[in-house]
Amino acid sequence: MTTVVVQQHHTLRHATPPPPTSIPSTLTVNRRPSPIPNKHLPVCPTGPAPADTSQPSPPTSPTDQPVSLLSPPDRFTRLSQSTCPTVYAIDAHTLSAALDQLSSQPLPDPSQMFPWLHGLHQDNHLQLGFFASRKRSLRRSPKCWRGITVVKLRGDLSKARIKGAISPGEVLAPAPASRFLMADPREGFSVRNFHIQTAKLAAMSDIVVYGEDTASKAELLALAEEFATAQHAYRLQHDPAQERPSYNTFVISTSFSEIEKHYPSLIAVNSKGVFTGQVMDFFQWERLEMCSMSRASEISTNVWLGPTPDHMLRTGACEHPIEESYDLLIEASDLASIPGPRFLAMTDKQLEKGPQRMEFPSSGSLVLPSGHTREIEDFVNTVRWIYYLTHPDEPVEESIPSEDDDIAMVNLRKKARRVFIHCADGYTESSLLAIAYFMFAEGVPAHEAWLRLHCEKKRNFFTYPTDVAFLCHVQERLLQESPECHRVDVTDMWDPNWFLKIDGSLPSRILPYLYLGNLAHANNPELLWKLGIRRVLSIGEPVTWSDEERAKWGPENLMYIDNVQDNGIDPLSLEFDRCLDFIGHGKKDDATLVHCRVGVSRSASICITEVMASQGLSFPRAYCFVRARRLNVIIQPHLRFVYELLQWEELQMKKQGRPVKRELEWPTIAREIALLNKPYSRG
Template identity: 30%
Template sequence: MIMFNQSSPPSSLAHANAAIPSHLHPVALRSTAKASSPLTTAASQLAEAQLRVCVPPTRRSPSITSAASSPSPSSPSSSASSSRSPGSSDAHQSIYGLNIDHSAYRPLSALHPTAPHAESIRLITCAEYADIYERYLRSAAAVDEKTVFPYLHCPDRPGTAQASYFSQSKPAARHPPPAYRGLTVLTADPVLGPRPSRTRSRSLGSASTASASTSSSSAPPLSATSSPATSVDGPEPRASLLTSALAPEQVLERDPASGALLGRFVRKPMPSSTVNLRLFGHQPGQYAGLSDVVVYAEAGLSAPVLELAALVVEAQAEFKKRAAPKLEYHVLVVCEEFEVFEREHGALVAVDGWGFKRSKVDFFERERLEMESLTRASEIEENVWFGNTADAMRDQEQAGHGRFSVMIEAHDSARIPSESELESVVCNLLARPRKAPSSYRPPVHLEVPSTGPAAGQSSMDLLVRSLQEFCGWVSRIAGSGHKILVHCHDGYTETSLFGLAYLIHRRRCPLSAAYLHLQLHANRSFFLYPSDLTLLRYFERRCSYADPSLPAITRSARWLEDGFEGHFPSRILPFLYLGNLAHASNLGMLRALGITAVVSMGESVGGALAGAGIAHLDVRAVADDGLDRISAHLPSTLAFIERARVNGGKVLVHCRVGVSRSATVVIAYVMAHCNVDLAAAYLLVRSRRLNILIQPNLVFMWALRRWEAQLAFINLGPTLEAVMHGGQCNCGVCGDEADGRLVRRRVGGGAWSWSALANEISLLNQRYLC
């Protein structure tokens, strides 16, 4: 969990400012601004006053201990508060979300009354920001989905299907903004890259020198992977980023002609004829209207910060005129330099001033690492290994120490080598001494098709015969002691066809037995499309009668015929599967996988499970309609899963498709059981769902974010505590530090604002969805 520095800030900022080289000092930086800027003069005057106003000796923020009580997870009303800032228009309005006394922060007008919108802008220090941010994270534990939805679905767009759909439950309803206060964080720095000339004398943590000695002793220790000297990722395009910080253009509109930012919150266009319950890309603009907005920059209080803050004030005024919100929202400006965050509040820093990652999570990169971790090379039969292409590349980089003599890449346009080509490879391999490192030679590279032909029985016959011969060749080479790696890009899709075919041929087993061996004994995740299932059934028959001297292969199990779609439900943890309604209805498959309990989220399978001796939790009152809440069902559902695990069983969680309701439950369980934050749990489940893209709707993602806050800040009672404390198991995620590149943050260790989380999910989905 983030450990916020609650101690009093240094009595003076003079030591830190004295260490700034003259050409990097905020005043010097501001003096280079264009003279035509209307705020340049005001910003320059404010800079000199910065040291004496940022830390008023007698004006402190309220204690964090009163920021949030410990509301019950099932009691959304406990998030309301009636304490308000004196003089605000919402003084007697019960609100939800962030609860702070804005009068505790000095207005900009106290220093420069003529600055644009000076009365509406308040100044805060880095320590005060840390306090506000933790209050915001804590507040999420008590904000029920119905508080902010359907408003965050963007039903306030007249003439759209979205507006019509969400008005059905409340005819003629206009869906006004809710009485809720969130937090949006904006960086005013342009994309100029990391600070180019900052010297090591301003390094952080243990590297700090006397120039920062006043606070180095209390600064939180930094991870070795986050310092400029040891990061292997290289600098980020944008430096000096706080966790949850957004760029201005993600929240404010741009003038289409000039490209200049405007004083209006972004309202992305929406299709007029379709309803979308997953408008993640729309959230930064929609949520900003319900938020206090914090603006900061590398240089602290500066002209760019004040210009951006003024635009946000104008955007809030436009929003107030258009939507008539129930609350007054505020703009807060951080008046200290970013290095104070680096030195005293390192847990809040996503990217430091050098451009190196501290706590930033790249969702696409993390998803890739999760996939590589899941599909790392493993042996499915003697000397035959399956893995991903990254495994193949790493093995080849170990010159003289590679494990594999043959590497076979599976892809859809591959051609199986001819008999003469394979014999040539055999002669080459058999001539090599197998255990003489000094005689190392690079592996032989071959390929195999990943899928069957598009059409034509003759083409299928040819492929099946070629596969039989190739399987025999691989078995011969493996039997001679040479190791073989079969790989593909993701480590499970393109290799599945050949993997199952090889097991049928090598073990002379039915296709159903090959499925179970690969899943349960070889412990490999794989995914087969229905069309390739037909090809493998034909391959099974051909292998059965290929050699009359051998007994025929027994018939596959019945479950392979009963509406089986070609793939098992996705194994998220060794005891936890995520699937669809067809999976839950296939009793034979459930028994074969050892599944002892089923959770049905809104899609019932009837009474068949009870007769089969499978425990069943049927959760009916939850639809994937953008309205139904799921948080009320999480405690009982997770407790049911935990009881099955403790009793040595396995659980399948399903809905209709297995991407939204059931995925939400599984993510929530992974967060609690494995003690990982929402981002880590979401990406883990997403990667292990294989070729099926999980898509919890906005309401369900809000519930998960609330669940994360409850796990971090609230005593959930003995039942759910058992789920959380049961995490020391052999699931491969709990306490997994085997892959140094993949460090999953603990619950509460990297919580995001709603708009930042939604933005990251939107960017990730853009790679897969049109």
């Protein structure tokens, strides 16, 4: 028997276990385990370093020295008996005030922090050669930084977590070293070393140690003395002339239960391990944004598409309205097989007893053999079966109580079933079945299904090249079987040129008037026109259009931002206002595509800026907003772009007359981004 080959793709991790199901397999499949989630980190080609790298960085002055409520420490009680290391006591009120004061301090100019933040290990000649060349001054730690690093004793951050808290092992070398970790990578090249920021900047921060109520004073003091010793050693090695601020170590004297009671704004996770919502959490916020973006909606009569209910989210965030109860829930899974006729018949009978669950192969998992096979029959048969569940045409006898309490038998049409097609994110694994069903139920070819689901039904979805090939292959059969396809000659059907060019994915709709995409999307102007996009903003990568296309769109609707490479050196913030003006001119009537080469760094940064400006979101929330809507591709603005975006947020606050107050600090933001990306990294 010919088999459908199931191609390996990275499966998206479910926040909750998939519903139990036992679908008997009617075919043999070749499967390999998927080691990492479905989303992927695309490779962003690094542009060349600027030709002129000999310009010295701006000199720092004594006014660059940051101020802190924790310095000088003379007013605090000394806890350590010895002169060195010295540890001080601090209460929760002072910590809260110090963190508030830190969030209002302007970030140093990027030229003072980069390229040092990229990581310039003395043995990493590749990284040094690109960023620093022979200029040793660029390798020195900056004088303008003073942070606050909160460290939790024992390092269990799943509960009793203060805002921004980290574990000791993230920044401190194992005992008995009492030294800060060397975070800079010894080899390789990267402009996205988010994972090293916490350790790099902890050495240039005041350290605040705390523990749960069960922690002893001796344990807290011992850990604090390790940090104080590490601070002293770092200063001797990196600042023997004492040109930079001196940093101190503190122990919180207030119990965690008291902090939790009187300073709730400091608590990210309470003593019971529950997220409080008082502190923005990247993972939780991304899930909320993803759920909001892909919220269940009806794509055809009695058929809904959306995310698997996620009970990890806050109550009500992803729940369906009470009136939306489904008779059949179909989860798209890369571990599923195409159900056969016997299973469908059995499920049909069980629907009389109550709601049922089943699985179906995920998007990107089916590669068709040549010719018509049993598997194609089962695929089409399943789609047809769903249609007749939702469009019953056979009357059945059903008993209902009459007004005098007698039982009357009446002829009724068979009940129309409500079907929910779902997957973890609501758009990836389920797209193959959703599009195939839409083609059948609406009687439209594949390319029209793509457009109508996106434009008319407002669904964001992601498909693979194999899905395009699969659906084009079964298109004629689906339409021949469709009861809605009466006037179309399916034997004379052709796919338009724009559809032949796509790899399955459409540009990502970030806002109704704002799309984010790659160079391939930008070089498919017919597709953009079909989507209602009438303006194109190219960041560092020009489009290759014909003169006729350029004339059709008009030069005023095309903008090219030159000389911005994704190299960790070229600034982007100088172009923010210009780009937002261009987007703003078309937002009332038309949509704008913003693109670079891959659509994850330069163009993503511009989209984040627009979301911050138009939606009034902080940078962390705007980052998650765009990240969730970039669908299966993870946005990757590099370190300098993220730093510039955080600094641009400060500038907008000042322009609006609001006091500067960052929601999260740079080391925390970098750490959260690194943790979000870690499951998708192969390293």
